Amino acid sequence: MNRISSKHILFALSIFLFLLVPSLEAQEEDKVLTEIPLGDIKREEIQRYFGYENVLFRYLTVPYDSSINVNQQGRFVDIGFLLIAVFPLILLGLSFKNKKAFYSIIGLLTLYLLICLSNSLLITLEAYYPVVNDDWDIAIKPQYLSYTDQFLYHLYAFSESFMSPMIEYAKNNNALTSKITYGILFSIFLGLLYWSMSKVENFKKEKYLLIVFMSYFFLWMLLSGGIIWYGFLFIPLIILFIGIIFEQESLSRIYKNLIFTVLIIWTTTAIINRVSNIDVTVANYEEHYGKTIINGTIFPYAMGIFNEDQTIDYSTPNLSKALNKINADDELIYMVGTSFSFNIRNNLKRIFSDNALGNIWWIAKNYPDKSTQIDVLKQAGIKYMIIDLHTPSLDKTPEQSLTQKFQLLLNTLYQNPSVSLIGTDRIIEFIDSNGNQQKLANVFGEKILNPGSYAIYEIL
Amino acid sequence: MQNELKIRKSILWVFSAIWIGILLIDYWDKHPLYWYSITHFKYLSWSIILLTIGSLLGLYCSRSLLFKSIKAPWINGLVVYLLFIIGLCLTAFSFNHFFQAELNFSHYWHLVSRSTYTLVCSFIVLLSALSSGHLLARFAPYLAQIGGITTYLVHLALGFFIIILGLFFLGYIGQLKQLPVLIWLLIFPISQYQYVIKYIKKVLITPFILDESWSFWGYFAMYIGLIYSTINFFFVQAPFPLGFDARNYYVNISKLLAESGSLVEGFQPYAWSLLTSVGYIAFYSPEVTLFLSTLGGYITCWGIYELGTRYLKLNKNYALWSTLLFMITPAINNHWIIEFKIDLSLLFIQFAILNLLFHWFFEKKKTESSTLIKDKNDWMIVVVIAILMGFSLSIKVLSVFLTYSVFLLYWLFSRDKMGALGLASIGVSLTLLLKLDEISGLRAYHDLQNTTAIIFILIGVALLSYSIYKNGVKLLLRNSKPIVLSGLIMIGCFSPWLVKNYSESSKKDVISIILGGIPNSELDLGKMLRDYKKQDE
Numbered sequence: 001m002n003r004i005s006s007k008h009i010l011f012a013l014s015i016f017l018f019l020l021v022p023s024l025e026a027q028e029e030d031k032v033l034t035e036i037p038l039g040d041i042k043r044e045e046i047q048r049y050f051g052y053e054n055v056l057f058r059y060l061t062v063p064y065d066s067s068i069n070v071n072q073q074g075r076f077v078d079i080g081f082l083l084i085a086v087f088p089l090i091l092l093g094l095s096f097k098n099k100k101a102f103y104s105i106i107g108l109l110t111l112y113l114l115i116c117l118s119n120s121l122l123i124t125l126e127a128y129y130p131v132v133n134d135d136w137d138i139a140i141k142p143q144y145l146s147y148t149d150q151f152l153y154h155l156y157a158f159s160e161s162f163m164s165p166m167i168e169y170a171k172n173n174n175a176l177t178s179k180i181t182y183g184i185l186f187s188i189f190l191g192l193l194y195w196s197m198s199k200v201e202n203f204k205k206e207k208y209l210l211i212v213f214m215s216y217f218f219l220w221m222l223l224s225g226g227i228i229w230y231g232f233l234f235i236p237l238i239i240l241f242i243g244i245i246f247e248q249e250s251l252s253r254i255y256k257n258l259i260f261t262v263l264i265i266w267t268t269t270a271i272i273n274r275v276s277n278i279d280v281t282v283a284n285y286e287e288h289y290g291k292t293i294i295n296g297t298i299f300p301y302a303m304g305i306f307n308e309d310q311t312i313d314y315s316t317p318n319l320s321k322a323l324n325k326i327n328a329d330d331e332l333i334y335m336v337g338t339s340f341s342f343n344i345r346n347n348l349k350r351i352f353s354d355n356a357l358g359n360i361w362w363i364a365k366n367y368p369d370k371s372t373q374i375d376v377l378k379q380a381g382i383k384y385m386i387i388d389l390h391t392p393s394l395d396k397t398p399e400q401s402l403t404q405k406f407q408l409l410l411n412t413l414y415q416n417p418s419v420s421l422i423g424t425d426r427i428i429e430f431i432d433s434n435g436n437q438q439k440l441a442n443v444f445g446e447k448i449l450n451p452g453s454y455a456i457y458e459i460l
Numbered sequence: 461m462q463n464e465l466k467i468r469k470s471i472l473w474v475f476s477a478i479w480i481g482i483l484l485i486d487y488w489d490k491h492p493l494y495w496y497s498i499t500h501f502k503y504l505s506w507s508i509i510l511l512t513i514g515s516l517l518g519l520y521c522s523r524s525l526l527f528k529s530i531k532a533p534w535i536n537g538l539v540v541y542l543l544f545i546i547g548l549c550l551t552a553f554s555f556n557h558f559f560q561a562e563l564n565f566s567h568y569w570h571l572v573s574r575s576t577y578t579l580v581c582s583f584i585v586l587l588s589a590l591s592s593g594h595l596l597a598r599f600a601p602y603l604a605q606i607g608g609i610t611t612y613l614v615h616l617a618l619g620f621f622i623i624i625l626g627l628f629f630l631g632y633i634g635q636l637k638q639l640p641v642l643i644w645l646l647i648f649p650i651s652q653y654q655y656v657i658k659y660i661k662k663v664l665i666t667p668f669i670l671d672e673s674w675s676f677w678g679y680f681a682m683y684i685g686l687i688y689s690t691i692n693f694f695f696v697q698a699p700f701p702l703g704f705d706a707r708n709y710y711v712n713i714s715k716l717l718a719e720s721g722s723l724v725e726g727f728q729p730y731a732w733s734l735l736t737s738v739g740y741i742a743f744y745s746p747e748v749t750l751f752l753s754t755l756g757g758y759i760t761c762w763g764i765y766e767l768g769t770r771y772l773k774l775n776k777n778y779a780l781w782s783t784l785l786f787m788i789t790p791a792i793n794n795h796w797i798i799e800f801k802i803d804l805s806l807l808f809i810q811f812a813i814l815n816l817l818f819h820w821f822f823e824k825k826k827t828e829s830s831t832l833i834k835d836k837n838d839w840m841i842v843v844v845i846a847i848l849m850g851f852s853l854s855i856k857v858l859s860v861f862l863t864y865s866v867f868l869l870y871w872l873f874s875r876d877k878m879g880a881l882g883l884a885s886i887g888v889s890l891t892l893l894l895k896l897d898e899i900s901g902l903r904a905y906h907d908l909q910n911t912t913a914i915i916f917i918l919i920g921v922a923l924l925s926y927s928i929y930k931n932g933v934k935l936l937l938r939n940s941k942p943i944v945l946s947g948l949i950m951i952g953c954f955s956p957w958l959v960k961n962y963s964e965s966s967k968k969d970v971i972s973i974i975l976g977g978i979p980n981s982e983l984d985l986g987k988m989l990r991d992y993k994k995q996d997e
Binding site for chain 1: 489497501503555566708724725778799810811821822881912991992
């Protein structure tokens with residue numbers, strides 16, 4: 001009698017699943033999100049890191065998206081290009097001796113790159129252009145782009161046309177992809193796990209590291225919505241993996257030198273980037289580029305020039321006066337964004353956060369009259385409203401839901417006798433009764449000179 | 461055959477060049493600020509001075525060129541401190557060239573004295589953790605035998621666990637005040653003063669024993685890391701953190717703990733914020749709080765080096781560069797300057813776990829055994845790893861990702877691939893059954909979640925059944941024991957937070973008990989609307 005092998009078990013399982021799935025599927029209700037609700041907080045707040053394309057591609061493109069930062073830009077999500085540019089080549093190098101594995105991985109990597117590029121986006125400092133856009137030809141002409149943007153535009157367009165059957169199929173069969181995505185991901189993960197358990201015999205120490213990396217990375221990809229700092233462990237593990245490739249004698253010098261060159265480029269540019277420290281606070285002020293190795297807000301405090309209160313006013317004009325008023329009592333506070341809770345006494349008990357504006361949207365839905373909306377807050381015991389004027393900049397949703405809700409809030413506050421502005425760093429210009437141009441710290445005005453970052457209102 | 465190999469080598473580097481080329485262009489295109497960083501680089505003089513010092517130091521320590529004839533390089537902790545102060549003052553001077561404040565000696569003295577105060581207070585906390593960990597580790601003598609950085613990492617991790625546990629109970633009884641906290645911090649170093657004195661001498665006074673295999677480039681990497689730490693240190697010398705999450709959540713919790721003198725209601729378990737609150741409570745210094753938030757990241761660098769050299773047998777100079785590559789990653793660096801979160805501290809605990817685990821595995825591999833647990837020492841290791849995993853849960857619940865990996869490795873050690881695969885399948889399925897994908901909101905975009913979970917659980921069960929068929933039940937039971945024991949110990953270590961969450965939360969479901977209640981849940985929108993409607997009527 002032949003011994004039962006793992007292949008027999010897997011075959012039997014396939015037959016069993018073929019028979020089982022339809023009956024299990026019949027018991028599940030169709031619960032897929034088909035309508036995007038205005039006010040889906042998780043969609044706005046968390047999923048901005050993960051993307052908004054078809055669900056299957058969202059997961060598959062995670063390594064590319066998190067490295068290239070297609071969905072969310074900023075230093076806080078920038079992990080460099082070692083994960084996507086170097087790590088797959090490590091796997092290629094480790095499989096070099098096995099001809100079949102080597103060519104298979106090349107094929108898979110090529111396919112993977114095409115999938116990622118077909119779902120990618122052109123991003124410049126000034127604008128944000130999706131490649132697949134019905135108005136693309138009318139609105140944006142490639143000749144107005146930089147050389148690299150032009151190259152990428154053609155590359156994305158080629159990838160998109162190559163992958164269009166798959167993308168179109170996924171788009172038109174959203175219900176199907178929503179059913180099979182988890183199954184596909186789990187199967188890929190278990191397949192890779194099996195491969196590393198049985199095929200990586202010659203590299204025993206790397207085997208354990210590979211299993212830790214793969215299992216950790218998979219759970220991070222599945223559960224964390226693409227938030228980088230939930231999976232920091234894989235960053236040093238990738239770096240250590242790269243070190244392993246230099247120990248492999250079978251690999252050519254050219255290949256190792258190529259990897260080494262990439263590391264040198266990355267090290268040099270990352271260090272220069274940190275020293276120059278160009279971040280969002282100076283991104284619009286080219287005259288300050290490269291100067292802020294230290295943050296200018298805290299430098300006076302570190303040198304003993306300013307105390308804490310002076311530092312607060314130095315960083316955010318007109319803030320300390322409003323904070324002093326708030327800290328003089330124990331009344332409740334409605335807050336949208338900002339980080340002023342840190343400076344508010346007993347903030348845990350007093351602050352009602354509504355960062356994604358979901359709650360004010362619901363109030364507005366129930367009570368369209370803006371005075372009544374404020375009255376609802378007042379009757380709940382809220383006396384102050386603190387608003388981050390940068391809230392719309394967080395909106396990465398295609399439907400711009402957060403921006404819509406923010407506009408609703410501003411409409412509520414505009415010329416509302418129930419509220420009084422007690423602090424803002426926005427500067428507006430207006431024409432006074434004598435016909436002179438005047439500047440004023442206010443939220444609404446004829447012309448905004450300095451958009452500012454916050455506004456604090458008192459409910460009367 | 462030879463030709464085919466040559467072709468394959470050519471394909472390898474050509475494909476690699478194309479792959480790297482495309483992705484580098486793509487990356488650079490989406491990070492235009494890197495280009496501006498280069499074209500607007502303004503710290504040339506500063507760089508030249510510091511690089512010159514670094515080069516000379518590198519040559520001195522590696523006894524190259526001018527320094528070939530010296531006996532042994534004389535570098536101790538105080539020299540490193542001096543380099544740090546020089547870097548700090550030079551950076552302040554260079555920045556002030558643009559900032560143009562009127563600075564005099566008193567301002568630099570303020571900078572140096574406050575920075576020294578921050579470092580000394582943090583060092584006290586570090587000593588407290590090290591000595592308490594050393595005390596606890598007496599119950600696991602095997603840990604001392606490991607030696608090297610692994611032992612220090614584990615002692616520190618265990619020590620922080622004990623310190624935080626004590627702070628938790630102080631908070632529970634409303635005694636998070638200066639005197640009780642200081643007593644708790646100092647009781648361990650004082651009771652083990654000989655160990656502490658020996659450690660202080662080793663770190664600060666006695667010249668370091670430098671590794672012969674470290675080259676000029678290895679020393680240069682360490683020096684760049686020191687400079688990096690120095691310029692990042694400015695962001696710690698602040699009255700408040702700059703990052704949104706740090707101000708609203710992590711450092712805010714530390715401040716609230718100091719304000720109230722007791723545990724703060726709501727929030728997910730905040731073990732590390734409890735530790736960093738000693739900056740406010742014991743030392744009246746926000747700078748100490750901020751630096752303690754970043755401390756885990758620096759200790760992680762040791763963990764990376766140790767894992768790379770001792771267990772992966774990498775070139776030691778590459779391992780030193782690995783720590784630098786880690787430090788310069790912008791997302792990591794952001795946690796040292798803007799967002800003072802707990803993720804780097806969690807990373808340090810994870811590296812303590814990995815180093816201990818890898819050491820244990822490779823020692824056992826030397827004996828060619830496939831039996832993980834053979835004697836008391838092995839059980840001790842399982843217990844220590846489980847304690848650290850339970851501790852990491854109280855820092856961040858998502859550290860359960862590493863727990864999954866560790867359990868897989870435990871099973872795989874017995875070379876039962878099918879069983880390990882079965883366990884892996886069941887593990888990922890449980891994430892769906894427990895609806896953990898709801899946390900990110902992605903569950904709503906899937907269908908048949910439970911069906912998929914059941915299918916993969918059945919696959920897992922089938923694979924485990926095959927394992928039993930092939931290897932017998934004994935292997936299954938043997939492999940399960942460390943996993944079950946670890947699970948129980950983890951729950952035990954995490955239990956204070958479970959009890960806290962249970963007593964505070966109005967919802968008594970499993971997720972609320974693990975994740976904690978929403979802070980300030982008294983304000984409820986639904987209640988707000990209902991109350992207003994009632995009033996209206």
